Amino acid sequence: MNYRHAFHAGNPADVMKHAALARVLAYFTRKDAPFRVLDTHAGAGLYDLGGASALRTGEAEKGIETLLNAELAPDVAQLLGPYLDVVRNLRAQGGRRYPGSPALALALSRAQDRLIFCELHPEERAKLEKRLGDDGRAKILAQDGYQALGAHLPPRERRGLVLVDPPFEEPGEFHRMVAGLEAAYRRFATGVFMLWYPIKDLQAVDRFRREVANLGLPKTLRVELDFAEVRKRDTLSGSGLIIVNPPFTLAEEMRTILTAISPLMAFDGKGRVRVSWLTAER
Numbered sequence: 001m002n003y004r005h006a007f008h009a010g011n012p013a014d015v016m017k018h019a020a021l022a023r024v025l026a027y028f029t030r031k032d033a034p035f036r037v038l039d040t041h042a043g044a045g046l047y048d049l050g051g052a053s054a055l056r057t058g059e060a061e062k063g064i065e066t067l068l069n070a071e072l073a074p075d076v077a078q079l080l081g082p083y084l085d086v087v088r089n090l091r092a093q094g095g096r097r098y099p100g101s102p103a104l105a106l107a108l109s110r111a112q113d114r115l116i117f118c119e120l121h122p123e124e125r126a127k128l129e130k131r132l133g134d135d136g137r138a139k140i141l142a143q144d145g146y147q148a149l150g151a152h153l154p155p156r157e158r159r160g161l162v163l164v165d166p167p168f169e170e171p172g173e174f175h176r177m178v179a180g181l182e183a184a185y186r187r188f189a190t191g192v193f194m195l196w197y198p199i200k201d202l203q204a205v206d207r208f209r210r211e212v213a214n215l216g217l218p219k220t221l222r223v224e225l226d227f228a229e230v231r232k233r234d235t236l237s238g239s240g241l242i243i244v245n246p247p248f249t250l251a252e253e254m255r256t257i258l259t260a261i262s263p264l265m266a267f268d269g270k271g272r273v274r275v276s277w278l279t280a281e282r
């Protein structure tokens with residue numbers, strides 16, 4: 001396990017994922033009923049974009065840095081508000097800190113909500129514990145994220161979001177995600193499931209989409225953003241999210257957000273957005 005998210009924090013793929021995560025949690029908080037977040041691959045929780053790892057790749061420049069400096073139309077600014085407010089509040093405390101999914105989810109949750117973060121890498125987990133472990137709503141586990149899908153679902157609250165965001169450094173990750181989704185859905189059919197994937201190997205992505213569609217889950221949304229036109233086999237040209245049971249507002253919200261921000265974040269100044277249903281809505 002060599003992957004370290006600090007090199008990639010705040011890049012366009014992270015922005016897209018975190019914008020969607022924030023929209024789902026903003027929707028959940030419309031009702032008082034508590035919810036649970038299960039983040040199967042949590043990472044270190046919070047990052048320093050001024051630190052050596054982030055500066056080495058500079059990936060956040062085309063991502064969150066561009067977004068923070070952009071003039072957004074009012075509807076886009078409003079949809080991105082919950083996410084960008086968390087980022088701005090962190091910065092107001094000094095430095096160039098950026099929330100990973102755990103810090104973002106905690107910031108958007110309330111006293112009655114609970115969060116489980118799984119992180120297998122001991123150093124990343126130690127950072128996560130140091131940075132966010134004091135929050136009594138969070139449980140940080142040294143557990144395999146895919147096993148956690150079996151162990152922690154369904155949540156007591158019967159309302160919740162499962163984020164599956166693996167590093168894709170080992171072969172077979174797409175397949176593990178499909179198998180994990182199938183097993184998790186069987187246990188928690190009303191949950192919202194969000195799976196992140198890289199667009200690098202187009203054939204693998206096509207196969208993955210087909211396998212997800214073949215599960216036949218009733219409401220499965222595909223959201224993709226391409227940052228680069230030329231797709232070299234080993235270069236990240238975009239990223240995607242599969243979202244099962246999205247809030248009914250999410251497809252349109254993500255279309256609005258990504259259509260506005262893709263020209264800013266794409267390397268050719270254009271960017272392509274795809275928001276479509278893999279399985280028909282019921």
Ligand SMILES: C[S@@+](CC[C@H](N)C(=O)[O-])C[C@H]1O[C@@H](n2cnc3c(N)ncnc32)[C@H](O)[C@@H]1O
Nearest residue numbers: 005041042043100101119120121144145165167
């Ligand atoms: C892409 S990063 C997570 C980023 C995070 N979700 C965010 O948005 O800020 C993936 C993380 O999964 C961890 N990891 C890898 N395999 C795992 C597994 N089987 N179970 C749990 N964590 C794992 C890696 O150490 C890495 O920190």
